[in-house]
Amino acid sequence: MASKRLRKLKEWWIEKAILLSGIFSVVFVALIFLFLLREGLSLFRGESVFDFLLGKSWYPISDPPRFGILPLILGSLLVTLGAAAISVPISLAAALFIAEIAPGRLKEGLKAGIELLAAIPSVVIGFIGMITLGPWIKNLFNIPTGLTALTGSVTLAFMAMPTIVSIAEDAITAVPRQYREAAIAMGATKWQTTWRIVARAARPGMVAAVMLGIGRVIGETMAVMMVTGNAAIIPHSILQPVRTLTATIAAEMGESVQGGAHYAALFAIGIVLFIITFLINGVADLYLHRSRR
Amino acid sequence: MVTRAAKFSIQGLHVHYGSLCALRDLNLEIAAHELFTVIGPANSGKSTFLNSLNRLIDLEAHSRVSGGIRLDGIDIRAGLEVEALRRKVGIVFALPLPLPISIYENVVYGLRMQGVRDAKALDAAVERSLRESYLWEEVKDRLRTPAMNLSGGQQQRLCMARILAGQPDVLLFDEPTSGLDPISTARIEETLLVLKEKYTIVLVTNNVAQAARVGDRTAFFLMGEMVEVSATSTMFTTPADSRTSDYITGKFG
Numbered sequence: 001m002a003s004k005r006l007r008k009l010k011e012w013w014i015e016k017a018i019l020l021s022g023i024f025s026v027v028f029v030a031l032i033f034l035f036l037l038r039e040g041l042s043l044f045r046g047e048s049v050f051d052f053l054l055g056k057s058w059y060p061i062s063d064p065p066r067f068g069i070l071p072l073i074l075g076s077l078l079v080t081l082g083a084a085a086i087s088v089p090i091s092l093a094a095a096l097f098i099a100e101i102a103p104g105r106l107k108e109g110l111k112a113g114i115e116l117l118a119a120i121p122s123v124v125i126g127f128i129g130m131i132t133l134g135p136w137i138k139n140l141f142n143i144p145t146g147l148t149a150l151t152g153s154v155t156l157a158f159m160a161m162p163t164i165v166s167i168a169e170d171a172i173t174a175v176p177r178q179y180r181e182a183a184i185a186m187g188a189t190k191w192q193t194t195w196r197i198v199a200r201a202a203r204p205g206m207v208a209a210v211m212l213g214i215g216r217v218i219g220e221t222m223a224v225m226m227v228t229g230n231a232a233i234i235p236h237s238i239l240q241p242v243r244t245l246t247a248t249i250a251a252e253m254g255e256s257v258q259g260g261a262h263y264a265a266l267f268a269i270g271i272v273l274f275i276i277t278f279l280i281n282g283v284a285d286l287y288l289h290r291s292r293r
Numbered sequence: 294m295v296t297r298a299a300k301f302s303i304q305g306l307h308v309h310y311g312s313l314c315a316l317r318d319l320n321l322e323i324a325a326h327e328l329f330t331v332i333g334p335a336n337s338g339k340s341t342f343l344n345s346l347n348r349l350i351d352l353e354a355h356s357r358v359s360g361g362i363r364l365d366g367i368d369i370r371a372g373l374e375v376e377a378l379r380r381k382v383g384i385v386f387a388l389p390l391p392l393p394i395s396i397y398e399n400v401v402y403g404l405r406m407q408g409v410r411d412a413k414a415l416d417a418a419v420e421r422s423l424r425e426s427y428l429w430e431e432v433k434d435r436l437r438t439p440a441m442n443l444s445g446g447q448q449q450r451l452c453m454a455r456i457l458a459g460q461p462d463v464l465l466f467d468e469p470t471s472g473l474d475p476i477s478t479a480r481i482e483e484t485l486l487v488l489k490e491k492y493t494i495v496l497v498t499n500n501v502a503q504a505a506r507v508g509d510r511t512a513f514f515l516m517g518e519m520v521e522v523s524a525t526s527t528m529f530t531t532p533a534d535s536r537t538s539d540y541i542t543g544k545f546g
Binding site: 181189 | 347349379383384386388392394402403406407452455
């Protein structure tokens with residue numbers, strides 16, 4: 001009797017502990033957002049939201065200061081789209097290769113390599129991008145500086161790849177073996193099976209992988225700050241220096257006066273980043289649910 | 294019994310997995326439009342036999358096959374591309390396994406793979422093969438819904454339709470009713486009896502009574518060896534080998 005009650009008590013504790021952890025994770029996100037709002041919203045007492053989001057100049061320490069983040073938004077967007085265009089096809093192809101085609105030892109080697117790539121600190125990747133990729137792009141396109149949006153995209157593509165490859169590879173490996181057998185038994189070739197059945201069944205996982213990869217790119221700060229040149233101007237091509245939202249916060253937070261307008265503007269940028277990330281996750285979620293139904 | 298042309302003729306077939314012998318010196322002919330059933334306990338080599346007929350056995354690591362199998366007189370290794378063979382010799386597995394797409398797409402999957410694009414031809418194939426597997430009436434109004442929403446028995450009949458859409462010659466069934474309830478099982482068995490008018494059927498089953506109900510001829514496999522093959526009625530009334538009678542009366546296995 002006593003042991004039964006003890007077991008019930010244990011069950012109760014475990015249940016509540018899990019519930020609490022779940023609540024905590026939600027509460028933390030809510031608190032972070034509230035903090036951002038509290039610090040950031042004070043900017044809009046003197047500045048209109050419209051001017052902030054669509055203003056073309058970011059001169060936070062001129063007199064009067066101008067807080068238009070359109071160049072920063074476009075900078076982030078350009079670098080991210082470029083990185084996605086480079087990393088998504090390569091990563092998905094790599095994931096298919098590792099999961100479906102590569103023989104045993106090569107597969108293990110590749111997986112270890114990808115994990116190693118994920119473990120390289122972003123500042124190291126940024127450093128390599130700055131001293132090798134930058135000059136190379138400068139010479140290749142014969143432009144005044146190699147620190148451009150393209151350099152940022154390539155650098156960030158390297159950072160997104162491990163995330164996309166390893167999550168997509170998991171999704172592909174999780175496709176039940178019987179799907180493959182059924183397709184093969186109907187006379188499908190290896191490639192037809194991989195493309196029409198495996199890739200299709202793994203699609204929700206692959207979308208999630210891509211979204212997480214893009215999330216990492218948008219949030220990345222250090223590497224992008226080192227290689228994009230950080231000029232807060234509206235970019236007209238990918239061969240121009242740009243500045244991203246994240247790099248702006250990182251570069252200027254130390255110089256801003258706590259509680260001042262500049263300080264509030266940086267937090268407002270944080271809000272914008274938060275909302276962008278939230279939207280990306282939301283879209284990924286919607287997509288996952290739709291394909292599961 | 295009328296003598297009919299041999300669909301499959303198998304000579305001296307041996308299958309090894311590594312050092313393990315799974316099938317030993319099998320000689321057998323299967324006639325066209327025959328419903329050939331295979332019974333035997335676990336590990337008797339009956340699934341190995343089935344997988345040899347459409348070369349799915351090639352996917353098993355370490356499998357070695359020797360001896361010859363001819364389909365309509367053509368050697369299935371030397372004379373046919375493996376994909377073509379598998380389109381001619383369709384298989385339905387033990388567990389119903391629809392692909393994670395709609396009912397319609399499941400049925401036309403093989404056709405699309407062969408490059409059929411004509412929507413009318415695809416529609417016609419869907420109706421014909423779903424009617425042949427007796428599923429049409431139940432699903433005709435929801436062809437675009439996911440196949441995963443069907444019941445187990447319906448899924449199994451969908452898998453049959455999927456094979457039938459490709460207009461095969463031979464249908465292989467690997468314990469097709471082992472995961473189904475008695476009513477679904479009865480429906481599949483009825484379907485088999487109709488299908489043998491058009492196709493040659495090889496049915497591997499764990500259910501001895503099922504073999505007795507539907508088979509024209511039955512083979513009894515034990516430990517990689519075909520112990521006996523005869524007309525189903527003969528086997529279940531006067532088996533020639535004592536091991537056969539022990540198995541069908543339930544003394545082992």
